Amino acid sequence: MMTSNPWRPDAIVLSCEHAGRDVPPEYRPRFRGAGETLRSHRGWDPGSLGIALQLAANLGAPLHVTTATRLLVDPNRSEDQPDLFSEFTRGLGECDRAEILARYHTPHRAGVERTIRAHTDAGRRVLHVGVHTCVDELHNQRRELDCAFLFDPARAHEHELCARWRDALLAAHPAIRAPFNRPYLGTDDGLTTALRARLPAPLYAGIELEARQGYVRSRAAQRGLADRLTAALLDATRFELSSPEPGP
Numbered sequence: 001m002m003t004s005n006p007w008r009p010d011a012i013v014l015s016c017e018h019a020g021r022d023v024p025p026e027y028r029p030r031f032r033g034a035g036e037t038l039r040s041h042r043g044w045d046p047g048s049l050g051i052a053l054q055l056a057a058n059l060g061a062p063l064h065v066t067t068a069t070r071l072l073v074d075p076n077r078s079e080d081q082p083d084l085f086s087e088f089t090r091g092l093g094e095c096d097r098a099e100i101l102a103r104y105h106t107p108h109r110a111g112v113e114r115t116i117r118a119h120t121d122a123g124r125r126v127l128h129v130g131v132h133t134c135v136d137e138l139h140n141q142r143r144e145l146d147c148a149f150l151f152d153p154a155r156a157h158e159h160e161l162c163a164r165w166r167d168a169l170l171a172a173h174p175a176i177r178a179p180f181n182r183p184y185l186g187t188d189d190g191l192t193t194a195l196r197a198r199l200p201a202p203l204y205a206g207i208e209l210e211a212r213q214g215y216v217r218s219r220a221a222q223r224g225l226a227d228r229l230t231a232a233l234l235d236a237t238r239f240e241l242s243s244p245e246p247g248p
Contacts, residue, residue: 020067050222
């Protein structure tokens with residue numbers, strides 16, 4: 001998988017699609033009595049925002065965040081996906097669902113793409129990292145991971161980049177369990193998958209990080225993982241932290 005001329009990013013863009021479990025006031029009646037569900041992994045990705053904020057600070061990279069609960073609308077799902085809306089909002093009328101999309105779905109996805117295109121339009125290579133977390137166990141199956149790398153294995157530059165990133169991480173921290181494409185496939189529907197179809201392949205690498213929630217339960221653990229991932233990424237790519245931001 002390694003080549004003599006490895007793919008290296010000129011810019012890094014971060015996103016966090018499930019950073020919070022906020023319910024906008026106008027939709028709170030639909031979520032009455034749903035507090036436990038909102039607090040669960042169905043409502044958000046606990047720990048993802050702490051990791052993303054630390055990565056952004058370490059890398060000097062722009063971070064796009066949305067804190068509305070994914071149970072309102074899931075910003076990591078395309079509009080044609082059946083789980084775009086949850087049982088709390090799926091029954092709304094077409095106009096109401098369109099309003100939710102316009103306010104809580106499209107702006108996040110469009111903002112991430114706009115930031116990336118400011119670089120790719122200038123011929124710069126962009127590493128887009130979407131930060132997520134997953135529960136330790138689902139359907140009686142333990143997730144045997146601490147932090148996983150999700151990518152499209154058919155895209156050689158994404159596979160190679162993740163291999164180098166993980167190698168650097170394990171060289172410094174061999175106890176970390178860091179599989180590829182678990183517990184989800186990097187080609188499943190998501191923002192990175194959608195952007196692969198819209199952006200030039202040589203200039204865009206879309207990677208999702210999936211940290212196990214029990215591994216990043218505390219803020220200190222979130223910062224610690226982000227610091228380890230940062231050091232490994234810099235070692236693997238020789239990314240220049242002083243890379244200029246795109247112009248207006």
